[in-house]
Amino acid sequence: MTAAESPRRRPGRPSRTDSPDGPSTRERILTAARTEFAERGYDKASIRGIAKRAEVDPALVHHYFGPKEQVFESALEDAAQPALSIPDVMLSGPLDGAGERLTRFMFGVWENAFTREPLLAVIRSAMNNETAAAIFRRMVVRNVLKRVAPQLPGPNAELRAELAVAQLVGTAMLRYIIKVEPLASADVEELIRRLAPVVQHHLTDPPA
Amino acid sequence: MTAAESPRRRPGRPSRTDSPDGPSTRERILTAARTEFAERGYDKASIRGIAKRAEVDPALVHHYFGPKEQVFESALEDAAQPALSIPDVMLSGPLDGAGERLTRFMFGVWENAFTREPLLAVIRSAMNNETAAAIFRRMVVRNVLKRVAPQLPGPNAELRAELAVAQLVGTAMLRYIIKVEPLASADVEELIRRLAPVVQHHLTDPPA
Numbered sequence: 353m354t355a356a357e358s359p360r361r362r363p364g365r366p367s368r369t370d371s372p373d374g375p376s377t378r379e380r381i382l383t384a385a386r387t388e389f390a391e392r393g394y395d396k397a398s399i400r401g402i403a404k405r406a407e408v409d410p411a412l413v414h415h416y417f418g419p420k421e422q423v424f425e426s427a428l429e430d431a432a433q434p435a436l437s438i439p440d441v442m443l444s445g446p447l448d449g450a451g452e453r454l455t456r457f458m459f460g461v462w463e464n465a466f467t468r469e470p471l472l473a474v475i476r477s478a479m480n481n482e483t484a485a486a487i488f489r490r491m492v493v494r495n496v497l498k499r500v501a502p503q504l505p506g507p508n509a510e511l512r513a514e515l516a517v518a519q520l521v522g523t524a525m526l527r528y529i530i531k532v533e534p535l536a537s538a539d540v541e542e543l544i545r546r547l548a549p550v551v552q553h554h555l556t557d558p559p560a
Numbered sequence: 561m562t563a564a565e566s567p568r569r570r571p572g573r574p575s576r577t578d579s580p581d582g583p584s585t586r587e588r589i590l591t592a593a594r595t596e597f598a599e600r601g602y603d604k605a606s607i608r609g610i611a612k613r614a615e616v617d618p619a620l621v622h623h624y625f626g627p628k629e630q631v632f633e634s635a636l637e638d639a640a641q642p643a644l645s646i647p648d649v650m651l652s653g654p655l656d657g658a659g660e661r662l663t664r665f666m667f668g669v670w671e672n673a674f675t676r677e678p679l680l681a682v683i684r685s686a687m688n689n690e691t692a693a694a695i696f697r698r699m700v701v702r703n704v705l706k707r708v709a710p711q712l713p714g715p716n717a718e719l720r721a722e723l724a725v726a727q728l729v730g731t732a733m734l735r736y737i738i739k740v741e742p743l744a745s746a747d748v749e750e751l752i753r754r755l756a757p758v759v760q761h762h763l764t765d766p767p768a
Contacts, residue, residue: 492740511743511746514740518727519730522726522730530697532697535722535723549761
């Protein structure tokens, strides 16, 4: 597959398995974009830099994804693909098991370097740049919060869903990025056992 | 006060209030260092860049703080000063109030931009660079974990202390950095009311 491959106007989701020819041009550009955003920061990242990393013409990057903000959004959407299934996971059974389902699902995504690294790269970008944070925020709210919160009982459901996520995201940050012990080496099942009740508490127990 | 001010070999903690002359040279260098590390990342930050921002001679930066790693450690130590009093805060009363004391204390630090911003700058650096993360890790473990965990009942006290911190750090990240609503605008007292029991649960309730 080469840079001359005819670009599609509205490309579908990239296939998860590599074809015999290796990753598609679209996937190569998205991977290059994540590296560029992570290493250079959102402000200094450029279409030209992404194109260079992906070994394609800058015009092709623009043709596939549009301007920088949209390249970032696509890279984010792709990296966050697993997170986008959170609503389905949470709502796939009785509410009193939602805390454990969500906790178990998140560790499933994070324990696999293949799904973890793109997500971490995007979180780093969002932490370092206001534009990137705004894009991240909009996606989380639109795709996760607005779908999950209406299913939760009690007042302030959106806030409580965010506090549940805060427990999980904070754990991921300390375990996978800062790598503080003993958390970094703790057994996943023990973590799920300890965290699921807290996540459940936020989701379904509306005190205060 | 000028760059020619005689540097001390083991400078004491900088004063928290500005003198009539403005911040001391040491404080100016630490502020410059935090900006340099936050904007350029740990790898690209340089003693020369820090000196330029602080408007002093590079030799003076080195004389005060030593090589880059030690400048980072000093900037971190200074920014994390409030966090270093966590053990005192937590152990200053009965254990069954420790969750609320810790939660309230953390929001006290974060709600004040003067103490929040330096801390966020350092956390960003630690998230973007392995060397910076290692320094951060060492400080947290040495100054907080090793003092707090022995006071907690039950097994795996260090792990549980980290999960409590994860809840608070994750909340800070979503509220102050990503700024996701409604968390970003939520009333602090409501957040304390919701989070203190969870923090307390991690600290003192050893299930699993």
